[in-house]
Amino acid sequence: MNLTGKKVKLHDMCLRDGMHAKRHQILLDEMVSVASALDAAGVPLVEVTHGDGLGGASINYGFPAFTDEQYLGAVVPAMQQARISALLIPGIGTVEHLHMAKDCGVACIRVATHCTEADVAEQHIGAAAKLGLDTVGFLMMAHMVSPEELVAQARLMADYGANCIYCTDSAGYMLPDDVNARIGALRAALPADIEIGFHGHHNLAMGVANSLAAVEAGAARIDGSVAGLGAGAGNTPLEVFAAVLDRMGAESGVDLFKLMDVAESLVVPMMDQPIRVDRDSLILGYAGVYSSFLLHAQRAAAKHGVPSADILVELGRRKTIGGQEDMIEDVALSLRAQRTGAPS
Amino acid sequence: MPVNAAIIGSGNIGTDLMVKALRSANVRPVWMVGIDADSDGLARARAAGLKTTADGVAGLLPHVAADNIQMAFDATSAYVHADNAARLQAQGVLMIDLTPAAIGPYCVPPVNLAEHVGRQAMNVNMVTCGGQATIPMVAAVSRVQPVEYAEIVATVASKSAGPGTRRNIDEFTRTTAGAVEQIGGAARGKAIIILNPAEPPLIMRDTVHCLTVDSPDETAITRSVHEMIAEVQQYVPGYRLKNGPVFDGRRVSIFLEVEGLGDYLPKYAGNLDIMTAAALRTAEMFAEEIIDGRLKLAAGG
Numbered sequence: 001m002n003l004t005g006k007k008v009k010l011h012d013m014c015l016r017d018g019m020h021a022k023r024h025q026i027l028l029d030e031m032v033s034v035a036s037a038l039d040a041a042g043v044p045l046v047e048v049t050h051g052d053g054l055g056g057a058s059i060n061y062g063f064p065a066f067t068d069e070q071y072l073g074a075v076v077p078a079m080q081q082a083r084i085s086a087l088l089i090p091g092i093g094t095v096e097h098l099h100m101a102k103d104c105g106v107a108c109i110r111v112a113t114h115c116t117e118a119d120v121a122e123q124h125i126g127a128a129a130k131l132g133l134d135t136v137g138f139l140m141m142a143h144m145v146s147p148e149e150l151v152a153q154a155r156l157m158a159d160y161g162a163n164c165i166y167c168t169d170s171a172g173y174m175l176p177d178d179v180n181a182r183i184g185a186l187r188a189a190l191p192a193d194i195e196i197g198f199h200g201h202h203n204l205a206m207g208v209a210n211s212l213a214a215v216e217a218g219a220a221r222i223d224g225s226v227a228g229l230g231a232g233a234g235n236t237p238l239e240v241f242a243a244v245l246d247r248m249g250a251e252s253g254v255d256l257f258k259l260m261d262v263a264e265s266l267v268v269p270m271m272d273q274p275i276r277v278d279r280d281s282l283i284l285g286y287a288g289v290y291s292s293f294l295l296h297a298q299r300a301a302a303k304h305g306v307p308s309a310d311i312l313v314e315l316g317r318r319k320t321i322g323g324q325e326d327m328i329e330d331v332a333l334s335l336r337a338q339r340t341g342a343p344s
Numbered sequence: 345m346p347v348n349a350a351i352i353g354s355g356n357i358g359t360d361l362m363v364k365a366l367r368s369a370n371v372r373p374v375w376m377v378g379i380d381a382d383s384d385g386l387a388r389a390r391a392a393g394l395k396t397t398a399d400g401v402a403g404l405l406p407h408v409a410a411d412n413i414q415m416a417f418d419a420t421s422a423y424v425h426a427d428n429a430a431r432l433q434a435q436g437v438l439m440i441d442l443t444p445a446a447i448g449p450y451c452v453p454p455v456n457l458a459e460h461v462g463r464q465a466m467n468v469n470m471v472t473c474g475g476q477a478t479i480p481m482v483a484a485v486s487r488v489q490p491v492e493y494a495e496i497v498a499t500v501a502s503k504s505a506g507p508g509t510r511r512n513i514d515e516f517t518r519t520t521a522g523a524v525e526q527i528g529g530a531a532r533g534k535a536i537i538i539l540n541p542a543e544p545p546l547i548m549r550d551t552v553h554c555l556t557v558d559s560p561d562e563t564a565i566t567r568s569v570h571e572m573i574a575e576v577q578q579y580v581p582g583y584r585l586k587n588g589p590v591f592d593g594r595r596v597s598i599f600l601e602v603e604g605l606g607d608y609l610p611k612y613a614g615n616l617d618i619m620t621a622a623a624l625r626t627a628e629m630f631a632e633e634i635i636d637g638r639l640k641l642a643a644g645g
Contacts, residue, residue, distance in 0.1 A: 058534055059495050059553040059595060091537045094514040116541040117502060119510045303592070319542035326497045326551035330599045333587040 004249035011045040018229035019051035024064035039082040041258035047085045055093030072104035083107035112138035118153040129161030137162035143173040147185035164195040172203030172285040176213035187218030197221035200236045203285025207236030227263035232291030233281035287316035300332035346372040347631040353419030354378030354385030361620040363607035370631040439467040454575035455483045471523045473615035474498030481552040482528030484572035490557040494530035499538040501545030504613035548602040548614035579625040
């Protein structure tokens with residue numbers, strides 16, 4: 001693989017995807033110190049919101065320690081060069097949330113839908129583009145469709161006004177060939193001024209390998225997370241990926257040693273549990289289950305006495321998609337009823 | 345004598361509603377109004393003996409008095425409902441609005457239909473599919489004790505979500521959340537919608553989470569929920585409690601499934617079925633008032 005001279009824009013996820021792993025309890029001063037350190041390390045884009053994006057505060061996904069407005073209001077003014085992005089999932093967040101984020105000073109809005117449902121994002125992508133924001137269409141659980149189907153959905157998002165389209169491996173299920181096929185198809189089909197991005201999860205420990213495959217196939221933006229702080233087994237560990245890019249002669253523009261310091265000194269100490277490939281996160285990747293389900297499944301397992309691995313496998317069998325966290329307790333109750341004959 | 349009704353909109357919702365109304369004892373669908381002469385809905389309406397027009401509401405207006413149309417279901421879109429309603433209400437026609445326009449008050453039959461009928465409301469709005477499926481459960485909790493916050497998650501098969509819903513999904517979340525508060529009785533409401541493309545299509549699922557102000561009375565809430573399920577089942581037989589109520593501190597969670605009757609729409613589209621069934625239920629209750637002489641409409645002959 002020859003990536004010499006390729007330019008890669010890194011987008012850090014630890015303050016958004018990492019919110020899943022922190023049960024959305026990251027404190028304001030933690031947000032500001034991590035974002036400032038990433039900024040100083042030269043990371044060009046940093047995402048900040050509830051794990052499920054703007055408006056994600058809920059019983060279903062978890063109430064955060066602070067509101068999106070408080071997080072964005074604290075982080076945005078502290079940045080020197082980094083631009084802050086916010087995630088928005090239509091059906092959860094609305095255009096009003098988008099305006100709030102813009103008023104807080106975010107430069108980039110990433111509008112996320114399931115990989116077959118791009119048309120629910122027309123309003124939101126259109127509004128973000130109209131506001132002059134860096135507007136990203138974020139197609140989640142992209143392993144569930146063929147490259148051709150993904151391209152069709154990407155075209156919709158580009159038509160609505162997105163200037164960048166992501167292939168998002170929400171389940172950490174893809175292998176490098178899967179990534180290569182999808183990114184390659186997107187790059188071939190979309191106009192050259194539309195950037196392509198890849199968002200990985202490390203559930204099969206393929207985060208770095210998949211991201212390299214994405215760059216090779218034409219992706220210009222890669223998501224990762226310092227120390228891997230993210231849902232499931234975490235995102236592509238950003239400092240590791242930056243080191244590999246450096247070894248391969250690709251250019252990310254970040255200061256690798258500063259990034260390592262952010263990981264070791266700030267992010268690892270914040271972790272409530274080790275973020276690694278363990279039985280449950282491996283099942284996510286193996287069975288193609290949305291990574292954010294991990295901690296919810298473990299809580300339901302503890303409450304209802306059903307193994308979390310069984311809950312996750314059943315969620316995969318039911319073809320649940322991102323956002324269906326409500327089905328986790330439902331599955332736990334149904335499995336318990338099946339096994340014990342207890343009323344559900 | 346059943347009350348004569350017009351159905352405006354010959355799409356999926358209007359056509360399913362017609363099939364249901366043809367079984368009704370006291371509401372008789374007489375007109376089907378569309379804008380596409382070749383639509384399947386208008387063809388089915390003609391086959392079922394209804395009068396039809398492809399000229400929109402303008403094609404119906406000259407016949408309102410002669411055909412004694414006393415109520416109209418609007419299954420078009422929020423954008424044209426205001427105009428449809430103004431023109432038909434001028435002739436004394438009672439409007440049952442299945443669009444998200446919400447000009448009239450929200451109506452969720454087991455919770456507040458009787459109130460609207462008592463006040464002789466002339467335009468009632470059927471909220472959203474997710475609202476019809478979940479607000480009865482919020483009300484079942486809030487009638488036992490105060491609810492500080494209620495949140496509903498509606499998951500529907502991708503195939504059952506039409507272009508109107510998709511293009512304006514924020515309207516769903518806003519309208520549903522508002523009605524969770526106003527009709528469900530929660531101090532604060534939130535709504536989430538998810539479209540799942542699985543094949544075969546999944547049956548509509550709804551989850552209702554409530555946070556009670558004080559510690560929940562588990563026995564009373566469980567009883568109230570079961571009673572309310574039975575109420576909804578009177579007009580949506582496929583409305584089922586899958587799990588719960590589950591209690592966790594002040595959180596009460598209820599897991600529902602809504603299977604449709606499969607009249608015109610497939611059975612998995614319980615989200616559409618519960619709208620048409622609730623609208624017909626509403627019409628039937630108003631019709632009883634008209635038939636018994638308690639409600640007199642200007643249009644009434």
